[in-house]
Amino acid sequence: MKLTGGQIIAKALKNYGIPYVAGIPGHGCWTLLDAFLEEGCEIPFIQVMHEQSAVHLADGYYRASGKPMAAVTSVGPGAANTIIGLGTAYADSTSVILFTGAPATHMRGHGVMQELDRFHSNDFPRVTEGVTKRHWEANRVEELPFIMHRAFNAMLTGRRGPVHVEVPMDVQAEAIEVQIHDLERRMPIGTMRADVAAISAAAQLLRKAARPVIVAGGGAITAEAWNELRQLAEAVGAAVVTTWNGKGAFPEDHRLFAGSVGQTGTTSGNALAANADVVLSVGCRFTDWSASSYRKGTSFSFPPAKLIHIDIDPQEIGKNYPTEVGIVADAKLALQDLLQAFTTADIEAMAATRADYYQEIERQKQEWERIISARRESNESPMTSQRPLAELRKVLPRDGIVVVGSGNTQGAVKQSFPVYEPRTYLTSGSFSSMGWAVPASLGAKLAQPERKVVCIVGDGDFMQSLPEIAVAVMHNIPVVFLVQNNMGYMSIRGGQRKIMGRHIGSEFNLKNGEPYTPHFAEVARHFGLKAWRAETPEQVADALKEALETEGPTLVEAMTSRDAAGPFVPGWWDFPVPAYIQDERQDEYQEGRELEQHL
Known part of the structure; x- marks a missing residue:
């Protein structure tokens, strides 16, 4: 069977059970993407709005299902934009396979469009070393069948992690006689037993x-x-x-x-x-x-x-x-x-x-329930972060999936939103990447189409990947986006105030100091979602119920308080106090350091 490099990759992915490919087309990868249209190589393509989101989407798919998904991007900035996605997957040990384009092998080092060449010809693979379990550069089309089964072996055995394969444009286009390897014969049987x-x-x-x-x-x-x-x-x-x-x-x-x-x-x-x-x-x-x-x-x-x-x-x-x-x-x-x-x-x-x-x-x-119940049951407006979560738990099925963003929302959900089944709570725990939750929720819904999926995200986090709600509309992926809007990075403000007694850059304000926020519900409607802005507990309860009953993607904007935004902090976090602060804050920090046991 004679196949191009792009067809080898596409056919192997299909044979190995990859259900979707996410990414953005560019000149560095269009030959590879074209292969997904060939008979025997067809895999649905999910076009995202930013390359970082392609990896996050595949990451969410894996976390919701335990099965990997692929991402494909172009050369140069298209490849570089994936680094946060790879870092997030690497930190949390999730399996994702990423393919990026590269300059043709005979053009390496010439500084062709979008090539990084000043230190080393085509230097992008070195960038991925710290954020992948393993990476490969396919210098010849003959190498691709071997690389494919090695990549799957790496990401699906031992401690899981993302892998990266760089495929130059000429390698994507050249054809050879090839046999696609049977993956089962390239993987171990069973896993490691204890001593x-x-x-x-x-x-x-x-x-x-x-x-x-x-x-x-x-x-x-x-x-x-x-x-x-x-x-x-x-x-x-x-x-x-x-x-x-x-x-x-x-x-x-x-x-x-x-x-x-x-x-x-x-x-x-x-x-x-x-x-x-x-x-x-x-x-x-x-x-x-x-x-x-x-x-x-x-x-x-x-x-x-x-x-x-x-x-x-x-x-x-x-x-x-x-x-x-x-x-x-x-x-x-x-x-x-x-x-x-x-x-x-x-x-x-x-x-x-x-x-x-x-x-x-x-x-x-x-x-603990006595402590947390005051915020869960609060009737204040703007709302506490916990009140919309309490209303969501009342209407979300037991097997419903929540995909949770970073910041105060992450801590509030961890503390006050009970979950009952595995793979129903997904969050970027280790890297805590902003911009992860929205595309990851799309991946989770693709992985579990019969389950309700709710993306719970703060406004600061949401604005880092807001354009991806267009993907939900284009592909009819019915996720409910619950945006907790407190007009800033309140988890950062809280830390700044506690340590320094002041804050900078963590509130969204106009020049005159007035709080600033877009009307996210209106924005979502213009994207094609059904959307509500809720300012009271009663409004958020009604909106969430209707959103979950709606067939397409929806958004509920919950207006939450800046001053009651954060979770409780029963633990300790080693955050150094600046030397110019010499009061009880410095004393408390030094006392905490002395009690640390890891050294």
């Missing part, structure tokens, strides 16, 4: 634990370990807390769910995790946000607590906290093996000692 001795040691620690806590991170969802997680928690009587990306791994209406951990965790989650005697971490990296910058007694206490750390990546074991038992394995298989290590007698013995602990879990959760 038997490590499982035995971990089980023994859990048998002796009086206050066990399980921390579910994003790795628990990637491994699809949610059933095993619930079964193990019930077997050992452990409280379960979640991180940014672990939210959804454990049902939040389960009696053992204790909340979330970290700087914007819940008081219940932080208190129970900080006072645990044994912590089992499942796919958690213990970032500063999840661990309150490692301040002892705030989110965790290692020591005296003993840590069992399960992760697919050996580099994460012991990186931020010392481990009692470090287990390198697939989370699902490791939890299965742990479950098998307990006899019926073990489970009964552990249950017999847990009555007081179960009461404490419930007491801590009730105290």
Whole structure:
């Protein structure tokens, strides 16, 4: 079979199960894109409005389904615009495959249009090194079949991550006789099992634990370990807390769910995790946000607590906290093996000692509900950030998906919006990229067309990818966009005020100091969406109900308060106080630094 380089890529993607390709056409990739129109190579193309969004859209597709999607962009700025998307996927370990164009091989180094050549001929691949799991440059069309199965192997095994393939224009156009490799014969069967001795040691620690806590991170969802997680928690009587990306791994209406951990965790989650005697971490990296910058007694206490750390990546074991038992394995298989290590007698013995602990879990959760309920139930106008979320939870089905932007919205949803099923809460937890949520929600809806998908985003975040709502209209992707409008970057303003006592650049104001905002509902209507602006809880409740019942894409603009915008901050974040501030703020910071345990 004689195929061009573009056809080789298109046919391989189709054979390997890629359902969509997102991107923007340009002279550097139009030969590749044309191949998707050829018989046997047809894959639907989703045209976005910015190349960064192409990668974010594919990222959202993966997070909602566990299956990869592809993105294609042109050379030069078209390629460079993807870096934030790649960085977001890399930080959160999600599988995306990106193809970018490049100057023809015989034109390299000539400084042709959109070539970066001053330091090294065609230097873009070097830019991607820090934001991809692996990247390839196809210098000859004969290399493409090999590159294709290696790229899929890299992004779908071990710790997941994005991959990048650069394809020069002449390589896209040249043809050779070729056989597309069978991907199944190029991939391992099964995943990594845990060491038997490590499982035995971990089980023994859990048998002796009086206050066990399980921390579910994003790795628990990637491994699809949610059933095993619930079964193990019930077997050992452990409280379960979640991180940014672990939210959804454990049902939040389960009696053992204790909340979330970290700087914007819940008081219940932080208190129970900080006072645990044994912590089992499942796919958690213990970032500063999840661990309150490692301040002892705030989110965790290692020591005296003993840590069992399960992760697919050996580099994460012991990186931020010392481990009692470090287990390198697939989370699902490791939890299965742990479950098998307990006899019926073990489970009964552990249950017999847990009555007081179960009461404490419930007491801590009730105290958190008392704290958060004031904002959830507030009738103020402008609204608190939590009130629209409470109204959304009333009307969104249990399996509905929320795709959450950065900033205060991210923290508020983490704390006050319960989710019950895996892959129903998606957020850019590690990179916390603004502009991610809107295109990612489109990808999530393409991945789960039968489910309701709501993009929850702040106004500052929304304006970084607002044009992508046109994609929702053009392709009839019925996402509900809930825009929390408080006229600025209020999470940044809050941090500035706390540390410096003043702020700069974090409010959207006119020259005279009056608050400024576009009328997002009106803007959305001009894009072709049905849209509402809600200024009261009653209005937002009605608008959300109608939006979810509407067939096409919709937008609800909820006017929220600048001064009640942020989530509660039960944790700690190591943010250095400038040396010119010498008061209690500096003292508090230095005291916090002294309690950090990661060094």
